[in-house]
Amino acid sequence: MTILSLPGSPAFASSQFGLVSNTQTFISPLSGQSQSIERPGARWRADYTLPPMKRAQAAVWQALLLQLRGGAGRFYGYDPDARTPRGTALASSTSSRNEIRNGDAVGAVAGVVGSGGSAPTNWSFGPANGLTREVVGSGTEAGISYVEVRFYGTPTAAYASLSFESVSQIAVAEGESWTGSFSYRLSAGSISNIVAVQQRVEQNQSNGTFISNAYNSVGTVDATWRRTSFTRTITDTTPDTARLRPALYLSLTIGQPIDITLRVGAVQFEKLSAASIYMPTSGTARSRSSGARIDGAVQGTAQGGTQLASWNWQPAQSALLRAGDYIAYDTSSGRSLHLLTADAASDGNGRALLQVEPPLRSAPADNAQLVLTPASCIMALVEDSISWQSDAQGIVKLSFAAEERF
Secondary structure: OOEEEOOOOOOOOEEEEEEEOOEEEEEOOOOOOEEEEEOOOOEEEEEEEOOOEOHHHHHHHHHHHHHOOHHHOEEEEOOHHHOOOOOOOOEEEOOEEEOOOOOOOOOOEOEEEOOOEEOOOOOEEOOOOOEEEEEEEEEEEOOEEEEEEEEEEOOOOOEEEEEOOOOOOEEOOOOOEEEEEEEEEEEEEOOOOEEEEEEEEEEEOOOOOEEEEEEEEOOOOOOOOEEEEEEEEOOOOOOOOOEEEEEEEEEEOOOOOEEEEEEEEEEEEEOOOOOOOOOOOOOOOEEEOOEEEEOOEEOOOOOOOOEEEEEOOOOOOOOOEOOOOEEEEEEOOEEEEEEEOOOEOOOOOOOEEEEEEOOOOOOOOOOOEOEOOOOOEEEEEOOOOOOOEEOOOOOEEOEEEEEEOO
16 A cells, blocks of 8 residues: 655644553442553544645645545654654764674673683684683673673783684775774773783785784773774785774783773774764674665664664764654554653764653564654544535635554
């Protein structure tokens, strides 16, 4: 069935838009006490009134309403007084793809490496070089899914490393620019005797044979979450570079003991000349389409209740969406429309947890696009008959009622 869109003009003169909940109340005939239960099936309801129109303006609306054939047809209905969000959610973006399959650092096993501990899935520690490497744990902090790693002891070589991908995973070509980025903070220990905390980009042949490394200092290392990025343009390597692998790299002095614990997460590696908003990954690479603006997307599956995890927003927006703003998304059973019941902010990685009503009717797919302008639902006419008034001057008056269908 084709779902029609309402004409853009003229704007409605007035409207009444709201939610009809599905409840049932039982009253005891003996005590008079009541008990109410809430059932699934809350629906949006709208009463639309158009301004007086000339025949040419009215014809567009008349045609649409007749195409709906009473309650048989469907159209995208919305709250005319909230066509766009009041927050700062609308922003521009470019297309990109995070080639790190596990940027969220999931799958790590706590413990000393070599004695039960292991790096996150698809990640790997470099040689011990006299150090003990330990996975302290993992978790989520400040919206960042992280792994916590400790390096301690007296190094017998001038480095320690934690690679974010396998050596042959990320295919590249000469002349391309690639940017790696990740979030980090110091959680214990210190940077004493550490020459530098760096991001390393390892260049390899297609079969994984090493060619060279490039390094960039991450900057300040303290207890505050920070984000670092490093762009590498591949030029004139012999043999040609065909694979890249980014890593956390500690530059050390042989014989000088160290003890440092870092939290690392939100790892991204993309074919761009500058870092873009983090695209969360926990098993496969992830792409983001280009467009005139950034609309958020659903993050994760099996969501329910009155909270919706989302991502792909402009980072660090304290007023991303306001209470009373609407969001919508498409599912296999139709489009769901929800109103925010609290202001929403995005964290430093462009993620936001949205508080919404009504509760999620069906779980949206991971990465489903959120519709903002206007956020709408699928509606049908309440009445099978449609009519309009007109006077001797050819002025047409028209109104209609509609209810959500799913």
